[in-house]
Every structure is written in C-alpha cells, then in structure tokens.
Amino acid sequence: MSHAPSTGPGRAWAGRLGLLLAGLVVGGLVFLVALQVRAGTQPGATEAAVSAERPDPTPDPSTVPPEPDSATDDAGAAHDPPAPLDGLRVAIDPGHDGGNADHPLTINAPVSDGRGGTKACNTVGTSTDGGYPEHAFAWDVSSRLAEELADLGATAVLTRPDDVGVGPCVDARGRFPQEHDTDVLVSVHANGTEDRAAHGFFVIVSDPPAHVAQGEPSLALAEELVDALTGAGFTPSATYDGAISRRSDLATLNHSERPVVMLELGEMRNPDEGALMETEGGRQRYAEAVVDGLVAWAASDG
Template structure:
C-alpha cells in the first residue's frame, strides 16, 4: 500500500475528491488541540539539534532564484511558551464564524517531544529551502519570539500584511495510536463577520493539492487513514488562521505524534528535512504555476 501511494504525483492528487469536515468533525486536533503532556526540559535522544535554525534577526541571503519577488509566510504552529501562559492563550478571539481560544499548547509525542518544537524546526528547514529559490520568507514566530502565541487571528494578519503569495501553517496531529498519515487542511468557503475566504478557496485548494502530492512523494508518509477518506485533503471552516486569511493558505498536519510509527519519523531530523523538502516543492510548484 505504501509503495503504491509513494508512486503518486501531484497531478493525480489534483483529481482527488475533497472530504469536508463541518465544525471540526472527528479529528485528532493537531491544529488546535491542547496537549496532555508538558514539555521536557532537555532534548530527547530521538530529536537532534535544530540544525536548520538561523539566529533570530539574521538577514537572509539576497534573493536571486526563480522565486525572486515572491513572498511566502510560514506559520509554525503553537509555541513552547504557551505552556506557561494559560491565561493569555485561553483568551477568546473572533475568527469570523465564532470566537475561539487565542492559541493552544499543541500536542507532543509520548516521550515529550512537543509539536511546537517540531513545527519550528520544519519551518526553519523550509525557510532555508525557499530562500535558496529566491523567495522572501517570513515566519509568524521564530525561536523564543514571541514568548507565547501569536494568537490565531494575528497569525492570519501577518500573512495578510506581508501580501504573501502563499502561506502555510505547519502542524502535527495528536490522535490515537494506529491513526497515522498526513493531511492538508484547506479553507472552506466562509463569509461571516471579519472572515471572507471566498477569494482564496480556489488558489488555496491548488496550493494544498500540490503540497500533498510533493509531501507524499518526498517523505513516503501515507495520507491519513482517519481523516480525508484517503485523499490527504480535508476542508475546514473552524480555524481562525484560515478563516481570516486573505492570501492563499493551507495547514499541513505532517503526521500523528501519538502514533509510535509516525512519532519515530517526526522525531528524526533526517525525516524532517524530507518533510521540509516535500512542502517546499509543493509551494514552488504553486508559485511557478507549473
């Protein structure tokens, strides 16, 4: 099954039917789930140094590649500091369709490797790859700044203010053992309050299907066996980071941190590099329109 799936290319994924989940549906909740395990003080043996990190404030190399002039915003989900700022992250913010917590702690592996650390490491690796292609890359959070959050509405505003050509939020899920695989979350059509996703639904779907195809090809991680009916694509209308976006944007849940097989991949620096490569190739394909 895995071998057959790995042979798929983005063109095949573009023909997939999209499985809609209304109001969150049945999910593990990596995009907005509160973890049950607190972060560990040190690094686990399975999680190598975040070797793709560029010190905060260090300027990028001059853009010179095929994506020169393109802006990409990467949103590493959650924040290590959220564990110490419960009052702040529990504050409700308006996401258009309703009000929701500012942010959550995210999930973790059973050994304590947190989603927040995972997402930031993948974001750093992805930034490096995209900058090599000439893109201007902005992160919604970087290192220890800010100390918590940002709130989900602010994460959307960062992409909007940058006039991003593409934006992606990096996550990992926290479902049950045996539930494995990745899925890409697409914005559903929302027109309520401050939210109006109608102009971005089409281009976001294009971005998401391309990312799903290249992520599958580069990582060998199968599409989720518990969401999306095997397509690797899920549409949601309850995520502030998507509802409030005015630029093409998707979320990717790279795997399930609570499944032992997926956790072994997510805690591998080598695999995280492949994950970043897969996401990068999907974004590049989208921005080139090829």
C-alpha cells in the same frame, strides 16, 4: 592509625576541594543571573494576570531574505538562470509556541474566529509519546523550510521569531500574510490523534471560504502539497478524501486574505511517525517536501 593527622598531600587535596566548591557556587550564581536575564526578555514572563491584559501578543516576525543571485561569473558574462521562487513571499506559521503551556490566561483569551464568533488565542499543541512537543517540531520544520525557500529565491517570513514565546493568537497568524504582504500562508502542525494506529499527513483548507483566496487558490495549493508529500514518501491520511480536510472553525485559515493551508504533517502519537519527527533527518525530509509543493504551486500559478 585510622585517625592519622592530616599530611601535606591531604591538606592540598582539601584546598582543591575548597576551590572546586567555590567554583560551583560562583557558577551557580552566574547561571541564576542568566536565568533572570532570560526570563526578563520573554513576553508574558511576568505574572499571568498581567499578560492577560494583553491577550493578543504582537507577532514579531523574523524574515529570511532570499539568497542574492550571483548574476555573473568571474568573466562577468554568464548569468545564472532565475531561481524558481524568485520574488515569491511566503509566510510560514510554526504552530503553537514554547511558552504557551505556562501562560493559560493568555492563550485561552477569546479572539475573533473570522466568522463572527470567538476562538481561544492559541493552544499548547500535542507531542509524541516520547515527549517531543508539536511546537518544537513545527518551529524546526518551519526554520528548515525558510532556509530552503531562501535558497530558491523566495523571501520567507515567520509568524513567530523563536520557540520560547507565547502566542501569537490565531487571528493574528491569519492576518499575517496581508499585513506582511506575502503571497501565501503555510501553517505547520502535526496532529495528535489518541489512537496510536492513526497515521498519515493531511492538509486543511477553510471551507466554506471566508475570503476568495481561501477557495480555489488555497485548494490548488493543498493539492500540490499533498502530491509533493506523497511523492516524497509520506503517507496521506486515509481519513480525508484526497488527504484534504475542510474546516470552518480555524481562525488561522479564516482570517487570511492570501492562499492559505494548514499542514498536519503526521500523527505524533503514532510510533513510526513520531519517531521520524524526532529526528533531524525526518524534519528535513518534511521541509524539503513542502518546498517541492510550493515550487509546483508557484509554477502552476504563473
């Protein structure tokens, strides 16, 4: 009785199981092909030795154009006031990149630090204790920032087109604003102090300036961003006077011939700030605060 021969319903069930298995096999093949296609489109996805021959991945910027002004209403008479950032061109640099960790030879290749020395092409960046990486945070905040800026009439240009590539190197990021004729460069990062009690945002400027634009114009931008982030409820870091850090060794800052700052929007290892960064709402708040800072800077800059 326990070994009853297959009945009609039993064979039908076996048939369904066979179909299901066949479906899984086909689905798996499609998935593998998709992976191959995807891998083939990524820069540096081939052997690391090959990518090492090209230590300076070319930035492939993506541009978010401004929203077109609706100059007239239906009657063709009324005009909207000009958008607050009309005509402003903003380079946004999302720190690091999603493929950096898998391409050590490429990102460790030396490039110009902008002061006669060298610096590694790029680094992997930090992450929250929960594993949310800095490159993803920087990419998401930068994308939101680009959209918000476009809504206000600015043209936003990003130094990398997605979050799955390698590089670009820090010298290329620094040269980006003059090579793409932008008025300003904002590099978006978060910090990774090991001390979980460390918290707060800070803004980094190049000091001493390697170009006139890195002096007062960049300091004025840094101060507006500190004010805007503080006004939005974020805590300024107590480590640096006025939450402004001055460094000579950051190639992204040293190469820029336009006003330039690097934002460290918070400490990813701090439980509270890390948790905020992991939420879409938190990242939107960061982006909107940075926009407020840029609006204030553009207004004061004339």
